Structure formats: structure tokens, C-alpha cells
Amino acid sequence: MYVCVCNALREAEVREAAAANPGATPEEVYAILGVEPDCGSCLDYAESLISETHALIDPPHNVVAFG
Numbered sequence: 001m002y003v004c005v006c007n008a009l010r011e012a013e014v015r016e017a018a019a020a021n022p023g024a025t026p027e028e029v030y031a032i033l034g035v036e037p038d039c040g041s042c043l044d045y046a047e048s049l050i051s052e053t054h055a056l057i058d059p060p061h062n063v064v065a066f067g
């Protein structure tokens with residue numbers, strides 16, 4: 001699935017770049033992939049994917065695990 005139609009960025013590419021760059025913003029992830037936002041309509045979705053990926057790598061420390 002495409003995240004960014006303007007740059008033909010796929011979800012897997014964005015997730016991979018985000019995983020390799022903890023804390024990176026969407027604009028930084030796009031730059032790592034060699035592109036920059038054009039219309040900007042994808043940035044909210046990219047941000048959610050990137051945040052989700054970063055949370056999987058470094059889960060919030062305030063989460064209490066039971067079991």
C-alpha cells in the first residue's frame with residue numbers, strides 16, 4: 001500500500017526507515033528515503049505509521065504488564 005502517492009512511497013519502506021531511525025519525523029524519514037513531501041496530504045498517515053513503528057521498537061515505559 002502506498003503511503004505517499006506523490007513520491008510512490010510504500011508502507012514497508014516508511015516503516016523500515018522509521019525503524020532504523022528512532023525519533024525521526026515524517027519529513028526526516030522521507031529525506032532518508034531520498035524524497036521530500038510535495039502536497040503534504042500523506043503526512044498525518046505517515047506520522048501515525050512512524051509513531052506506531054517507534055512504539056514497537058521502544059514501547060512506552062508507563063505501560064504495566066500483567067501476567
Ligand code: FES
Nearest residue numbers: 004006038039042
Ligand atoms: S501524497 Fe505524499 S506528498 Fe503528496
